[in-house]
Amino acid sequence: MSMVDVTAKPDAFREAMARGIIKLRRETVKLIESGMVEKGNPAEIAKVAGVLAAKATSQLIPLCHQLPLTSVKVDVNIIDESTVEVISIVRTRAQTGVEMEALTATSIALLTIWDMVKAYEKDELGQYPYTSIEGIRILKKEKAMSN
Amino acid sequence: MSMVDVTAKPDAFREAMARGIIKLRRETVKLIESGMVEKGNPAEIAKVAGVLAAKATSQLIPLCHQLPLTSVKVDVNIIDESTVEVISIVRTRAQTGVEMEALTATSIALLTIWDMVKAYEKDELGQYPYTSIEGIRILKKEKAMSN
Amino acid sequence: MSMVDVTAKPDAFREAMARGIIKLRRETVKLIESGMVEKGNPAEIAKVAGVLAAKATSQLIPLCHQLPLTSVKVDVNIIDESTVEVISIVRTRAQTGVEMEALTATSIALLTIWDMVKAYEKDELGQYPYTSIEGIRILKKEKAMSN
Amino acid sequence: MSMVDVTAKPDAFREAMARGIIKLRRETVKLIESGMVEKGNPAEIAKVAGVLAAKATSQLIPLCHQLPLTSVKVDVNIIDESTVEVISIVRTRAQTGVEMEALTATSIALLTIWDMVKAYEKDELGQYPYTSIEGIRILKKEKAMSN
Amino acid sequence: MSMVDVTAKPDAFREAMARGIIKLRRETVKLIESGMVEKGNPAEIAKVAGVLAAKATSQLIPLCHQLPLTSVKVDVNIIDESTVEVISIVRTRAQTGVEMEALTATSIALLTIWDMVKAYEKDELGQYPYTSIEGIRILKKEKAMSN
Amino acid sequence: MSMVDVTAKPDAFREAMARGIIKLRRETVKLIESGMVEKGNPAEIAKVAGVLAAKATSQLIPLCHQLPLTSVKVDVNIIDESTVEVISIVRTRAQTGVEMEALTATSIALLTIWDMVKAYEKDELGQYPYTSIEGIRILKKEKAMSN
Numbered sequence: 070m071s072m073v074d075v076t077a078k079p080d081a082f083r084e085a086m087a088r089g090i091i092k093l094r095r096e097t098v099k100l101i102e103s104g105m106v107e108k109g110n111p112a113e114i115a116k117v118a119g120v121l122a123a124k125a126t127s128q129l130i131p132l133c134h135q136l137p138l139t140s141v142k143v144d145v146n147i148i149d150e151s152t153v154e155v156i157s158i159v160r161t162r163a164q165t166g167v168e169m170e171a172l173t174a175t176s177i178a179l180l181t182i183w184d185m186v187k188a189y190e191k192d193e194l195g196q197y198p199y200t201s202i203e204g205i206r207i208l209k210k211e212k213a214m215s216n
Numbered sequence: 217m218s219m220v221d222v223t224a225k226p227d228a229f230r231e232a233m234a235r236g237i238i239k240l241r242r243e244t245v246k247l248i249e250s251g252m253v254e255k256g257n258p259a260e261i262a263k264v265a266g267v268l269a270a271k272a273t274s275q276l277i278p279l280c281h282q283l284p285l286t287s288v289k290v291d292v293n294i295i296d297e298s299t300v301e302v303i304s305i306v307r308t309r310a311q312t313g314v315e316m317e318a319l320t321a322t323s324i325a326l327l328t329i330w331d332m333v334k335a336y337e338k339d340e341l342g343q344y345p346y347t348s349i350e351g352i353r354i355l356k357k358e359k360a361m362s363n
Numbered sequence: 364m365s366m367v368d369v370t371a372k373p374d375a376f377r378e379a380m381a382r383g384i385i386k387l388r389r390e391t392v393k394l395i396e397s398g399m400v401e402k403g404n405p406a407e408i409a410k411v412a413g414v415l416a417a418k419a420t421s422q423l424i425p426l427c428h429q430l431p432l433t434s435v436k437v438d439v440n441i442i443d444e445s446t447v448e449v450i451s452i453v454r455t456r457a458q459t460g461v462e463m464e465a466l467t468a469t470s471i472a473l474l475t476i477w478d479m480v481k482a483y484e485k486d487e488l489g490q491y492p493y494t495s496i497e498g499i500r501i502l503k504k505e506k507a508m509s510n
Numbered sequence: 511m512s513m514v515d516v517t518a519k520p521d522a523f524r525e526a527m528a529r530g531i532i533k534l535r536r537e538t539v540k541l542i543e544s545g546m547v548e549k550g551n552p553a554e555i556a557k558v559a560g561v562l563a564a565k566a567t568s569q570l571i572p573l574c575h576q577l578p579l580t581s582v583k584v585d586v587n588i589i590d591e592s593t594v595e596v597i598s599i600v601r602t603r604a605q606t607g608v609e610m611e612a613l614t615a616t617s618i619a620l621l622t623i624w625d626m627v628k629a630y631e632k633d634e635l636g637q638y639p640y641t642s643i644e645g646i647r648i649l650k651k652e653k654a655m656s657n
Numbered sequence: 658m659s660m661v662d663v664t665a666k667p668d669a670f671r672e673a674m675a676r677g678i679i680k681l682r683r684e685t686v687k688l689i690e691s692g693m694v695e696k697g698n699p700a701e702i703a704k705v706a707g708v709l710a711a712k713a714t715s716q717l718i719p720l721c722h723q724l725p726l727t728s729v730k731v732d733v734n735i736i737d738e739s740t741v742e743v744i745s746i747v748r749t750r751a752q753t754g755v756e757m758e759a760l761t762a763t764s765i766a767l768l769t770i771w772d773m774v775k776a777y778e779k780d781e782l783g784q785y786p787y788t789s790i791e792g793i794r795i796l797k798k799e800k801a802m803s804n
Numbered sequence: 805m806s807m808v809d810v811t812a813k814p815d816a817f818r819e820a821m822a823r824g825i826i827k828l829r830r831e832t833v834k835l836i837e838s839g840m841v842e843k844g845n846p847a848e849i850a851k852v853a854g855v856l857a858a859k860a861t862s863q864l865i866p867l868c869h870q871l872p873l874t875s876v877k878v879d880v881n882i883i884d885e886s887t888v889e890v891i892s893i894v895r896t897r898a899q900t901g902v903e904m905e906a907l908t909a910t911s912i913a914l915l916t917i918w919d920m921v922k923a924y925e926k927d928e929l930g931q932y933p934y935t936s937i938e939g940i941r942i943l944k945k946e947k948a949m950s951n
Contacts, residue, residue: 070255070256070257070261070701070704070705070708070730070731071255071256071708071728071729071730071731072255072708072726072728072729072730073255073335073728074727074728074748075727075728076670076727076728076748076749076750078727082517089349108217108218108219108220108279109217109218109279109407109410110217110407113403113404113407113408113411113511114217114278114279114407114411116403116511117278117407117408117411117412117511117572118276118277118278118411120511120512120513120572120573121276121415121569121572122276124568124569124576125276125569127712128709128712128713129265129268129269129272129276129324129327130265130324130327130328130331131261131264131265131328131705131708131709132255132256132261132331132332132708133331134725134726134727135576135712135723135725135726136725137575137576137577137578137604137725138513138575138576139515139516139517139519139575139605140512140513140514140515140516140517141512141513142511142512142513143511143512160515160517161517162517163725164727166342168334168344169327169330169331169334172327172330172349173324173327176323176324176327176349177276177277177320177323180276180277180316180319180320180323181277181278183316183319184277184279184280184316185279187315187316188220195313195357195359196354196356196357197315197353197354197357200353200354201351201352201353202236202319202323202349202351202352202353203350203351203352204348204349204350205348205349205350206344206347206348206349207343207344207347209343210342210343210344212342217407217410217411217414217436217437218414218434218435218436218437219414219432219434219435219436220434221433221434221454222433222434223376223433223434223454223455223456225433229811256701256704257701260697260698260701260702260705260805261701261705263697263805264701264702264705264706264805264866265705267805267806267807267866267867268709268863268866271862271863271870272863274418275415275418275419278411278414278415279414281431281432281433282418282429282431282432282870283431284431284869284870284871284872284898285807285869285870286809286810286811286813286869286899287806287807287808287809287810287811288806288807289805289806289807290805290806307809307811308811309811310431311433364549364550364551364555364848364851364852364855364877364878365549365550365855365875365876365877365878366549366855366873366875366876366877367549367629367875368874368875368895369874369875370817370874370875370895370896370897372874383643402511402512402513402514402573403511403512403573404511408511408572408573411572412570412571412572415570416570419570421859422856422859422860423559423562423563423566423570423618423621424559424618424621424622424625425555425558425559425622425852425855425856426549426550426555426625426626426855427625428872428873428874429859429870429872429873430872431872457872458874460636462628462638463621463624463625463628466621466624466643467618467621470617470618470621470643471570471571471614471617474570474571474610474613474614474617475571475572477610477613478571478573478574478610479573481609481610482514489607489651489653490648490650490651491609491647491648491651494647494648495645495646495647496530496613496617496643496645496646496647497644497645497646498642498643498644499642499643499644500638500641500642500643501637501638501641503637504636504637504638506636523664550848550851551848554658554844554845554848554849554852555848555852557658557844558658558719558848558849558852558853559852561658561659561660561719561720562716562719562856565715565716565723566716576723578722578723578724578725578751579660579722579723580662580663580664580666580722580752581659581660581661581662581663581664582659582660583658583659583660584658584659601662601664602664603664658843658844658845658849659843659844660843661843661923677937696805696806696807696808696867697805697806697867698805702805702866702867705866706864706865706866709864710864713864717853717856717857717860717864717912717915718853718912718915718916718919719849719852719853719916720843720844720849720919720920721919754930756922756932757915757918757919757922760915760918760937761912761915764911764912764915764937765864765865765908765911768864768865768904768907768908768911769865769866771904771907772865772867772868772904773867775903775904776808783901783945783947784942784944784945785903785941785942785945788941788942789939789940789941790824790907790911790937790939790940790941791938791939791940792936792937792938793936793937793938794932794935794936794937795931795932795935797931798930798931798932800930
């Protein structure tokens with residue numbers, strides 16, 4: 070087993086954009102919209118968690134290279150009455166791409182939203198029949214050689 | 217902002233089971249089945265990444281408590297010609313539940329599978345039109361008071 | 364060299380409260396108050412960083428024990444036109460106290476505020492003649508035996 | 511929320527020097543001077559903690575970039591009968607400055623000194639009326655374009 | 658105390674190869690060979706642990722620089738009826754060498770093998786009279802200036 | 805793959821003692837003895853690294869449980885003109901033993917000594933013909949039921 074050997078590859082400017090959603094109960098989305106979630110602001114905390122996770126990717130995904138990210142941006146949007154979206158954009162100037170970093174930021178931000186609202190998502194038996202994370206994808210990946 | 221205060225809660229035996237899937241190209245699933253993925257065995261490496269991620273949950277999800285997990289089990293199964301499933305079961309004896317740990321293990325294991333096969337999932341433009349992570353859910357959560 | 368041996372000590376409910384301040388330029392404090400800091404909300408991000416740092420204390424301070432924190436709360440307040448205060452309250456049920464966790468949360472939250480506003484604090488030579496962190500102290504430490 | 515985008519910035523040689531002090535009881539400073547602190551040598555352990563913290567800055571301060579530090583130096587000096595000083599100097603060749611790394615090294619080194627001597631700083635009620643960390647500042651920040 | 662200052666050193670292609678062995682009971686080596694170790698596949702899990710450890714070296718060894726590894730390869734081989742060997746090869750393009758990364762990968766992979774088979778190595782008193790890690794060495798270290 | 809399930813096991817007082825040695829050139833051991841190692845004091849820094857590593861064991865060894873260590877002690881001794889010994893003693897009150905923690909502390913402390921003196925161990929070709937880590941073993945493991 071080995072990491073892909075990128076020793077001989079030149080640096081390039083690289084960007085990746087990832088997106089995913091979390092399905093929540095309508096009552097929960099209303100609580101988020103009205104700023105009434107008791108543990109704090111889910112969107113703000115999810116964004117911080119996403120940025121930190123992007124930087125921790127090489128410690129979480131075993132064969133990922135350590136890349137010095139030059140920009141990480143995580144956005145959280147309510148897109149309908151039962152759906153919250155996370156979009157992450159990551160940039161670097163390195164020998165390999167940053168799609169795993171964008172995906173990791175998105176995944177951890179979505180999990181953080183779940184954690185922030187989990188008191189409202191549980192049913193009377195303590196289960197989560199409504200909550201799910203869906204559609205984690207790479208929207209775009211770009212590469213431009215530096216000169 | 218604060219973590220939920222669980223100081224006064226008694227310990228209980230707790231378990232959570234989470235599941236999620238990754239959609240891949242049929243050619244990629246065949247490579248996994250035949251043990252031909254060049255970077256190594258995606259299922260094995262995903263399981264290790266999932267177990268480690270379960271134990272790192274409180275560092276990744278800002279308001280999660282640090283829980284001493286007494287068992288973590290991560291399974292990876294090919295369920296049809298374009299779908300791989302991850303199921304994680306986490307146990308503890310603690311003051312709060314382990315659903316975030318099971319979800320984090322599942323998410324990081326799924327991301328690790330993506331990373332292991334990303335060379336086969338990209339199209340000729342370097343994009344990922346086929347790959348997505350779907351249906352990350354809690355299948356079951358249990359709690360039993362210890363005596 | 365060794366960590367203090369607490370093997371034989373009984374568990375107790377423990378709490379510690381720490382406080383510190385950061386001195387900033389008046390213009391910077393106005394930007395914080397009006398929500399105009401370009402990188403994001405310094406108070407929100409500092410609170411997240413503080414909570415995460417409390418949980419990472421035993422990895423940062425070499426001889427600190429690993430304690431399962433049952434509550435962490437970090438508050439950020441503007442207390443006059445050039446001063447922002449951080450107060451952290453940490454609780455556990457463990458064999459030793461949590462003053463280092465409260466102090467670490469406070470220190471990292473203060474550093475995060477600095478980082479969020481550093482573009483506004485630098486003078487024309489790129490130096491920081493105005494900015495300083497002061498008065499990091501333990502306000503209160505409590506212990507109650509559990510039964 | 512986003513990290514400042516430094517993708518297009520050129521690398522430069524960068525250095526930052528940070529300083530802070532911890533106020534201790536005179537008896538405690540004498541114990542440090544005479545090498546009688548039971549848990550070990552506070553200055554040595556604080557220096558190690560400071561160097562490691564400098565390298566962990568991007569995991570602690572959410573919007574800090576990951577910078578490959580080329581030099582970290584942490585000094586600990588007793589400057590009068592109740593004051594210990596920490597000075598940290600950090601260097602890199604990167605797209606952005608290292609002031610947060612120097613401040614983080616200094617803060618964690620000061621907290622480590624507190625931890626090492628906390629048995630001697632507590633009063634009979636277990637409180638810390640004498641101990642405080644003060645004056646954490648950037649003494650100097652420099653930048654030179656590499657060619 | 659300080660990290661060696663490599664600020665002025667040029668980047669070079671660097672490689673290091675480290676090796677070590679673990680002595681085990683013959684029955685244990687047979688279990689590994691036949692894939693009968695109950696906790697999982699020791700070689701696979703050791704390789705993952707080794708690769709992750711290589712990337713964590715600067716957090717574990719206090720004065721190591723943070724190096725962006727461009728390749729990490731860990732191999733595990735049974736070399737006789739009571740000996741398992743680990744060989745790690747690490748590459749980078751950086752200002753200083755990667756021998757500590759190769760040694761750390763090797764050491765953590767060997768410890769992981771021990772952990773995976775520890776149920777079979779203990780005697781009836783719960784002691785480990787047979788198990789030991791031996792001969793951790795650098796086999797080769799290379800450096801080539803990049804142009 | 806799964807961590808051993810210890811959910812139903814009772815807590816016990818547990819201790820493990822591990823030992824290992826590093827073989828060095830005689831000139832290097834003399835430099836250590838005379839306090840002339842330029843990067844700092846190898847024994848002091850190795851002890852700090854060992855204590856921190858003990859606490860990080862569950863993040864390094866994939867299937868290790870997270871145990872709240874109640875005591876960690878690392879000693880470094882020069883035992884003859886070319887040999888330095890590390891002995892680590894770890895204690896906890898938990899559901900499973902701490903041999904992996906003692907072994908990890910010992911291994912990382914030995915690697916830290918290597919790193920501290922590597923300038924003196926290299927030959928004229930930059931190789932390490934003299935240096936090796938040997939005999940990492942568990943000297944003793946104990947368990948006593950708590951009441």
